[in-house]
Amino acid sequence: MKFFDPGDIQSIRMTVMDSYWLERCQAGDEHAIEKLVYTHQKDVYRLALSILDDPDEAEDGTQETFLAALRALDSFRGDSSFKTWLFSIAINVCRSRLRRRSAREQLSRLLQGLFHPNEEEGHPERMSLQSAADAELWNAVRALNEKHRIPVVLRYYHDLPIADIAAILKVPPGTIHSRLNHARGQLRSLLKEEPR
Amino acid sequence: MSGIIHEQARRYMRAEMDGLLHKDQLALLDAHLRECATCRAEAEEWHIFETRLKNNLRAGLNVYDGPSDRVLKNIRSKTRRIIIMKKINTGVGILGGLVALLILGLLLNQLLTRSRVPAENMLSPTAQPQQIPEIGTGISNGEWIAFVGGTSTPVTGSDIPSITQDIYMVHPDGSGLVNLTQNQEPTGYRYGSLQWSPDGKHLLYVQNRGDGTIDIRRITLYGGGEVSGKPVTDPDNQGYAWSSNSTQVAFADAGSGNYDIYTVYADGRNDPRLTQVTDDPGEDVGFVWSPDGHRLAYQNRQGSSLSIRVMDADGSNQVEVARGTGKMRLRWSRDGKSIYALAQTGNDRLECETCTAKPSIYRIELDGSFVRQIAPQDDVQVIWRYLYEESPGRVYFMRNTTSADSLKIWGSWLYADDSQVREIGPMDSQQICKTTEGNALSEFISPNERFSLILNFCAGGFDLYLAERSQPMQKNLIHLLRLPLSTIGQGADGDWLPIVWAPDGRSVLYASEENSSIYTLNLEEVMQGRVTEPTLLLNTGEMNFISEITWQPKP
Numbered sequence: 001m002k003f004f005d006p007g008d009i010q011s012i013r014m015t016v017m018d019s020y021w022l023e024r025c026q027a028g029d030e031h032a033i034e035k036l037v038y039t040h041q042k043d044v045y046r047l048a049l050s051i052l053d054d055p056d057e058a059e060d061g062t063q064e065t066f067l068a069a070l071r072a073l074d075s076f077r078g079d080s081s082f083k084t085w086l087f088s089i090a091i092n093v094c095r096s097r098l099r100r101r102s103a104r105e106q107l108s109r110l111l112q113g114l115f116h117p118n119e120e121e122g123h124p125e126r127m128s129l130q131s132a133a134d135a136e137l138w139n140a141v142r143a144l145n146e147k148h149r150i151p152v153v154l155r156y157y158h159d160l161p162i163a164d165i166a167a168i169l170k171v172p173p174g175t176i177h178s179r180l181n182h183a184r185g186q187l188r189s190l191l192k193e194e195p196r
Numbered sequence: 197m198s199g200i201i202h203e204q205a206r207r208y209m210r211a212e213m214d215g216l217l218h219k220d221q222l223a224l225l226d227a228h229l230r231e232c233a234t235c236r237a238e239a240e241e242w243h244i245f246e247t248r249l250k251n252n253l254r255a256g257l258n259v260y261d262g263p264s265d266r267v268l269k270n271i272r273s274k275t276r277r278i279i280i281m282k283k284i285n286t287g288v289g290i291l292g293g294l295v296a297l298l299i300l301g302l303l304l305n306q307l308l309t310r311s312r313v314p315a316e317n318m319l320s321p322t323a324q325p326q327q328i329p330e331i332g333t334g335i336s337n338g339e340w341i342a343f344v345g346g347t348s349t350p351v352t353g354s355d356i357p358s359i360t361q362d363i364y365m366v367h368p369d370g371s372g373l374v375n376l377t378q379n380q381e382p383t384g385y386r387y388g389s390l391q392w393s394p395d396g397k398h399l400l401y402v403q404n405r406g407d408g409t410i411d412i413r414r415i416t417l418y419g420g421g422e423v424s425g426k427p428v429t430d431p432d433n434q435g436y437a438w439s440s441n442s443t444q445v446a447f448a449d450a451g452s453g454n455y456d457i458y459t460v461y462a463d464g465r466n467d468p469r470l471t472q473v474t475d476d477p478g479e480d481v482g483f484v485w486s487p488d489g490h491r492l493a494y495q496n497r498q499g500s501s502l503s504i505r506v507m508d509a510d511g512s513n514q515v516e517v518a519r520g521t522g523k524m525r526l527r528w529s530r531d532g533k534s535i536y537a538l539a540q541t542g543n544d545r546l547e548c549e550t551c552t553a554k555p556s557i558y559r560i561e562l563d564g565s566f567v568r569q570i571a572p573q574d575d576v577q578v579i580w581r582y583l584y585e586e587s588p589g590r591v592y593f594m595r596n597t598t599s600a601d602s603l604k605i606w607g608s609w610l611y612a613d614d615s616q617v618r619e620i621g622p623m624d625s626q627q628i629c630k631t632t633e634g635n636a637l638s639e640f641i642s643p644n645e646r647f648s649l650i651l652n653f654c655a656g657g658f659d660l661y662l663a664e665r666s667q668p669m670q671k672n673l674i675h676l677l678r679l680p681l682s683t684i685g686q687g688a689d690g691d692w693l694p695i696v697w698a699p700d701g702r703s704v705l706y707a708s709e710e711n712s713s714i715y716t717l718n719l720e721e722v723m724q725g726r727v728t729e730p731t732l733l734l735n736t737g738e739m740n741f742i743s744e745i746t747w748q749p750k751p
Contacts, residue, residue: 028279028282028283030279033275033279034272049260050257059266059267060267062263063263063267063271067271137249138252141253156250162214162216
């Protein structure tokens with residue numbers, strides 16, 4: 001009989017190891033910092049990608065997140081897990097990028113309309129993503145606004161409990177539950193016409 | 197039809213998807229779904245939707261294998277710069293401090309030169325013999341492990357063996373073994389209840405003189421001494437506790453006919469000021485120090501009546517903050533603004549306006565004495581244990597039921613905050629050992645309270661597991677090692693594995709009765725798969741039992 005999933009063991013190992021490596025990172029051990037970055041880089045990148053929806057910008061967001069975390073490492077007191085703390089930073093970084101992008105895109109749309117009225121936006125990697133996955137549902141998730149998309153990704157991709165998501169987004173657990181309800185309803189209504 | 201209506205069932209379905217449904221609610225939902233085909237179909241649809249969403253997100257995001265090497269290279273190079281900048285900042289800070297100290301030193305020197313006493317009038321410091329190693333000074337804290345060990349020799353014609361025992365200390369690498377009590381007390385004395393002060397500077401123990409008279413004694417820098425200032429009739433039963441600021445201990449004594457609480461300074465000062473801080477009818481017991489070490493919460497029990505009170509450390513300002521029946525285990529919140537009371541039997545209750553007549557955990561807000569009930573439970577066999585407060589109002593705890601012979605434990609780890617109680621996962625010794633009946637199961641909580649070592653008797657041996665308390669147990673148990681039955685005593689009542697966490701939570705120690713040795717298990721190395729066997733820290737040679745181990749705290 002299966003007793004536990006290897007993924008779960010990995011998760012607890014990471015939590016225990018974090019505290020050890022963190023102390024070394026705080027002491028300025030480069031090797032430890034590299035290890036910490038290596039351990040969390042995929043999760044941070046995929047979180048950034050799910051928010052920013054642009055692989056290049058997600059790379060910049062990942063870099064910015066880790067550098068911000070390293071600068072603030074001394075202030076990490078272990079009240080939450082390191083991953084929760086890192087995710088909060090990543091979300092702040094990505095939100096601020098979204099705000100900047102929104103202003104930039106307004107200008108870009110204006111210029112696009114002026115000079116290239118018939119050109120469609122297309123990102124090769126995004127296209128490959130669409131072909132690799134169920135494009136409809138993926139697009140429906142992307143169509144959610146940021147307030148609802150982030151809890152969905154944290155819950156259904158990163159498998160985080162409501163309490164952790166609430167801590168990351170700094171809102172009460174009830175709000176997360178309500179946002180998830182809203183998002184699930186919206187996703188199902190968007191997919192209603194689609195045959196299974 | 198079961199107890200909930202369709203709309204409620206839908207709400208429960210949504211809560212269940214977010215892991216927010218309580219066990220009782222889950223049972224109600226299950227019952228409803230068994231009877232209502234429409235809701236069952238809806239639940240099935242949600243399940244399919246969730247699975248699809250998860251798979252889809254994984255398929256969508258796992259295409260990307262993380263950031264490119266360019267990003268990692270950038271982080272690496274900028275990391276160096278950050279470290280250098282931090283070091284420069286620290287250096288500038290230190291340099292500034294040194295300059296300030298230099299100026300201060302020059303000023304002081306001038307002052308002292310003016311007021312210097314002639315050398316012939318100065319007293320030379322009294323040379324005190326250093327009988328035991330310097331604890332808490334000279335080397336950093338966390339550097340000593342104290343234990344009680346000795347020999348038990350059978351006596352012809354008697355069931356009672358002859359026991360000699362002493363308190364020892366050793367470094368975590370096995371060096372520096374020292375006997376702290378040898379030649380100081382006559383043979384026949386028993387030692388126990390070793391407790392380091394939270395700052396790691398003093399080690400207290402309880403000494404039974406062999407005639408039933410018990411003292412609390414101190415081992416500290418440059419020798420020991422009696423702490424309690426009076427023989428204590430029964431501190432071992434009611435325990436004693438260091439204040440969080442490492443100055444005083446509180447203990448209960450029934451010398452006056454019923455238990456009263458006393459405090460005494462145990463930090464080695466000349467005037468220990470033994471003070472009787474309660475003098476009530478009934479038993480004043482179950483005391484706990486506030487996080488700042490200035491107040492005590494305690495229980496006054498008269499028959500089945502229970503009064504929970506708070507007072508200053510000198511006994512002044514005694515206030516009743518809650519009342520009820522039975523007995524509780526008290527625990528202060530980290531911020532010192534509230535007290536958690538954990539029911540210890542199915543008959544334990546606190547009274548409040550909104551409380552149901554079910555045992556539970558209660559939170560007593562000291563500002564206004566408001567009592568809140570957390571996780572009430574119908575089953576009177578249940579008790580609440582090992583509360584861990586993550587942040588104010590957010591707690592993890594274990595609710596368990598023990599069989600009459602204490603051989604089986606069932607229960608759950610739970611999470612609660614002001615808005616919800618969530619079951620994290622069941623804890624059942626049968627889950628761990630699936631081959632035999634009768635599994636005694638015990639938890640040892642890590643210093644940061646987030647992890648547990650779980651010791652379980654299974655199929656003729658003992659297994660030691662590591663688990664994170666905020667995760668479902670059935671999913672996150674890591675098997676650390678298996679110990680033969682002979683590791684732990686001879687199976688007599690009260691025999692248990694002396695086990696202790698390192699102050700930094702990175703390793704654990706245990707003593708094997710089998711060969712009177714202390715072993716250490718480095719959890720980091722186990723996690724990394726580098727080590728699977730414990731390391732022998734100390735073979736005590738002529739000793740044939742070790743009954744207690746405690747590791748000097750590292751504040």
